Amino acid sequence: MIWLYLHFPALQPDPDHPGEQRGRLLERLALRAYRRVAHVALQPPAGLVLEAGSMWRLETPERLQQSLCHDLQALGVSVQASRGQSPLAARLLAEAGGQPPDLTAEQQQERLAALPLQACGLDEASRIALARLGLRTCADLLALPTAALGRRFGTELLHWRERLLGRSADPQDWFTPPAFFDQHQELNEDIEHLQGVRFPLARLLQALEDYCQQTQQATDELALRLHHRERPPTDLSLGSAVPETRASAWEELARLHLERVTLYAPVTAISLRCRCLQPRTAQSADLTRSAATTTDEPHRLLGRLQARLGRQALYRSALRADYRPDQRNGWVPAHGRSIRTRGMTAPDDSTGHPLWLLAQPQPVQRQRLQLLSGPERIQTGWWDLRGIKRDYYRARLLEHGLAWVFERPDGQWFVAGYFS
Amino acid sequence: MSGVTPPFAELHALSNFSFLRGASHPEELIMQAAELGYEALALTDECSVAGVVRAWQRKRQQQLSIRLIVGSEFRRDDLHLIVLASNREGYAQLCRLITRCRRRAPKGSYQLLDEDLTPEALPDCLALWYPAGSTETGQDRAAWLAAVFPDRLWIALRHHLSAGDDARCRQARQLAAVSGLPLVCANDVHMHTPERQMLQDTLTAIRHGCTVQTAGYHLFPNAERHLRSMERLHSLYGEALLTESVRIARRCTFELDSLSYEYPSELVPPGMSAADYLRQLTREGEQRRYPRGTPLPVQATLRKELQLITDLGYEHFFLTIEDLVRFARNRGILCQGRGSAANSAVCYCLGITEVDPTKATLLFERFVSKERNEPPDIDVDFEHERREEVMQYIYVKYGRHRAALAATVITYRAKSAIRDVGKALGYPTTDLDRLIDGLDRRDRDNPWYDQLQQQCQSREDRLAARFARLVGEIRHFPRHLSQHVGGFVIAADNLDRLVPTENAAMAERTVIQWDKDDLEALGLLKVDVLALGMLTAIRKCLQSLQQFHGRPFRVEDIPPDDPATYRMLQQADSVGVFQVESRAQMSMLPRLRPKTFYDLVVQIAIVRPGPIQGDMVHPYLTHRQDPDSVTYPNEAIRKVLERTYGVPIFQEQVIALAMAAAGFSPGEADQLRRAMASWKRHGHMEELQSRLIQGMLDNGHSADFADRLCRQIQGFGEYGFPESHAASFALLAYVSAWLKCHHPAAFCCALLNSQPMGFYSPSQLLQDLRRHDVTLLPVDINRSHWDHSLEPDPEQSSTPALRLGFRQVKGVNRERLQAVLSARPEGGFADLLGIRRLNLLHRSDWAALASADALSALAGHRYQVRWDVMGQVESTPLLQSELFGEEPLSLTAPAEGESILEDYHSLGLTLGRHPLALLRERGHLPGVLTADSLQDEGLSPPCAVTVCGLVTGRQRPGSASGVTFVTLEDETGNVNVVVWLDLARRQRQVLLASHLLRVRGKLEREGDVIHVIAHHLDNCSAWLSELKVKSRDFH
Structure with a gap:
């Protein structure tokens, strides 16, 4: 050696x-x-x-x-x-x-x-x-x-x-290159409508499915490249909510994605590349399952929405531990990890708060209010730029029934929400 | 304050002594409550009364009419209780309760058990209860508590405008109706104004280990937990509840001043009064101290002192200390009183102090005075290695229920404040560390806090400004209690009738909840049992001289006023001498040239940052040259300043001056002294200063004189020395100097055997000894003992040689080696096998001995011996390596440089040549001058020089405008290098990291004192390769 x-x-x-x-x-x-x-x-x-x-x-x-x-x-x-x-x-x-x-x-x-x-x-x-x-x-x-x-x-x-x-063995950890899928398909004729991409793409996706089968892998991200003559290629990134192998699933996602794309030049070739292959986790097959499985639905829906609207457009609601009513109901990106905050257990005082809060508190005249209970003083949040000092009251508002209002230190009154 | 609202007393308030919960100092709470017109305020920190003395002191100082009630809050998942002391007995019961809760829990926490709350335990306490949970459990609880506190229990309502408060208050009222208990309002106060909300939130985040952004519901929803105005409270609670609070407050009549100190009385023999016994002991002492008869002035002083002691009732105090000192002397432990006690002739006769009244001017009023109405402060230094014996004696004699250590309050300082607040605001640790490193905390002109504010202002985000403000507010906030170094409180009966005790970090130690300032403010007795390394060294030196010369040698045998000793000091030959060995002192000795005891007293007091800043040294020296030229504004001032040639140097002089020149009364003058001593507690120096100047002007002194005097007094600020203290220290300085002068080997040996102590490392002490022509002998398996020892020197009879001991060898185990030494035959071991046969040493011990070259008498060079001993098999000492068929391998002996390196590795010093000698020989140091050649007549400073040496000292005294003093050691001695601030900044890394430093600079001479002002630094540590010499970095 x-x-x-x-x-x-x-x-x-x-x-x-x-x-x-x-x-x-x-x-x-x-x-x-x-x-x-x-x-x-x-x-x-x-x-x-x-x-x-x-x-x-x-x-x-x-x-x-x-x-x-x-x-x-x-x-x-x-x-x-x-x-x-x-x-x-x-x-x-x-x-x-x-x-x-x-x-x-x-x-x-x-x-x-x-x-x-x-x-x-x-x-x-x-x-x-x-x-x-x-x-x-x-x-x-x-x-x-x-x-x-x-x-x-x-x-x-x-x-x-x-x-x-050199008198004793020194076994080495030999290097193996990472697996990836990279296939290219030249087209016999230029494609001028996106519809036309579907067939060659289906073939590539099938090859991907075969490859995944062979290597027992799956992926949640694909890079699709549409080549043009004398122009830079169009690059598309297809993402799935969960690692996916089935050509049919990818076709669906690709279709939704392509709907948003405008071709600016004829396509001469397409290539499909996948870098992030992961070991496939076996999914137990339910013997009674029908063609469309119920457990799949939420994920598929999420995937399809993401494909249609883009990843950044999806949010989910999350409850934050914050005394400020406006900050308590928050929206976080659907993909984001939830941050566990300390002190999550709310004091059981929130019974007095309405479920429906206005996006922006509405100014209101004091005369129109008949105060029923309060004040509840919430004064906190000095650490970000959204500190508040407000005295909240339950009040009867002349035309609108029971409302949750507050007074600011400068004497102005606002409606924060309504009791149903 | 309006007449419309009924009076109110706040019965539930937490200060910052409820650590990380309260956001205001006790002083702030009492001031604000008084401002708001409350009739009373109860300070009820959680299971603690640590803050009450401070609140009480502020109340007294400002002469506030608001009453302070003492109480404590106790919290458990199922119980929230406030316990208030109604009278002296109630206070004792409260302290006992707090003690019990704290002692059964680890340090910093407490545990309240149901069995603590019995009617017998707290008959003189009142209780406020916040009910929680359902009405059924509430009723049971109410019944139980009512039985514990019959007619002394209230249900407390609190309303902070939070969502559930209305419901809770309704429930509480219901419960009160059903159970028949009266209602009162209390406000769970956490801060004195709502402006502290940010800080309070920050404290909460720190407490939970999270950021304010993620603290969620741990924070309070608003800032209502502050001291609210009476109008507000009235509209919130109504008249009845407010009135009830006052009714409760009026049942609490306990005042902190009623705490009087009760002295342990068992020391007095039966049938005698304390005064008589004290007189007897004093007389016995007189005979010992003045065998030829007590001088008349001393007799007069003694009479005066004894009378005053009796008038003020302090006999037991003196007897307690006398007993302690007698115990120490009987055990052969050297001890000496210091501080203001040295002003007392009675203390001298009792053997508590060693300052002879005939040798120094004592100001008894500094020690004890009628006006002050507080007990004297006696600190006693004991040998540091044997102090534990003295402390155990106290515990054993008085019992743990009667003796405990005073507390020290650990507060937030720059680093901890920035770190904790920064983390709570979400700043990453790396940023904070960088911020801390970038602040110069020594900068006198620009305090670190100002630097911080400047930096934060320049940043864009708003949070930065808040960060700076919070750091400013949290500064000086208490974080936790720790044990004081040696301040003991000893009570006549149970200590916890006086103040609660809790567990300290050290096992078997308990600590009271007050610190020494609190004790002083209340006039309670404290004995400071301190440790002093030099006392150990002196005793050891005397012992070894006794052994070596075969005749007794005691401190008393040392002749005073020895000219040779003073000559030695005048030449700054003072390495190892107590108090005058530092770089600063050494540079001052040739200028001040002490030749009498009193000169030494001045030397010790004057070479401190205070006098140097207060511009005292130069005038002192000039006036001393020509004493007749000094003028004094009047006779009174002359009497005060004459002995120091017109320059105020001692604390006592400042006091006397304040009285003589500015017409201060003794009480006011003492306040001045106190303000000078406790600057850290928001002292009122400025106010006193202006009164001083005004007083002097009123008395007809010139503005110039007043100004100069004021500046000198300002210099005293933190460092002013009492004359008596300097005198006590001067005694030890003289004794150690005499020993060094006449018995340098024995003295150095004793210093080495008492490490750690002093200013110099063992390496430096030995270098100095060598320069005094004492032979140094290496560690030898057949000759050395565990300690360093003296041996007759075959080459010279004038001084013994110093044999290094095994304690200097790194990595050798003391017990195991001493076992070997006890088995060592008369003439020593014949070979290694003899030691191996004993089967006492581990391989690590062998390796350590080999590397120290201690086995060279029996085996080969150290590499060889190390190799051989490494090959030993642990459990079979009798089998030699030959039996395993191992070929003996012969390793090359270490070269000189390698030997020296090994010496440093294993001993921390070398008896071989100094590394610099080798480097010089090898041509690494062209043009570099040696330390002693700097004294050469041929050089005429100021001139350019290059020096090089091992960095053995780096010192940045806070006062000296950012200058760093570096000490370089070469084979001939030491060089003092001065590095100014801008060079230090430019070459910061080199300055801080070098072990071997080369300096190009300018030589300057002032009389006999020379130093080099550095222009450029070079880190030459690479030449030493693995050499590691630790420099003692003093800051």
């Missing part, structure tokens, strides 16, 4: 910006390498291990290292590479600045031996313990007799040494 390690200095975590996500970058680089070598393993945050022995007949390791580096550098990514007798050795040598592709075995040994222990990926405690015995370089560590080393430092360090020397 011939090991090659690629180290990308730019992907090292930045101490000033901890937590920045660079995982996707590494994956893209892995994908790149995957085109050339069958065995690639990610070593986050900043490295890749490649096993080049199996490619020997196609490309020598020297050539491989050279061309890979060339490739990646063309992408604008700086890389330090090295061969090694083991994945660990290759890594250390690569991280130490990279080695020339024609590195001989003796040179390898030499350079490894010269590495200071700080650059060997040891845990800090072991490194300090070794330093306190005067052992500071890799050579020092390699020279120690096995039994003596194991007695004093335990099997971990021994195992590390064996891994370094």
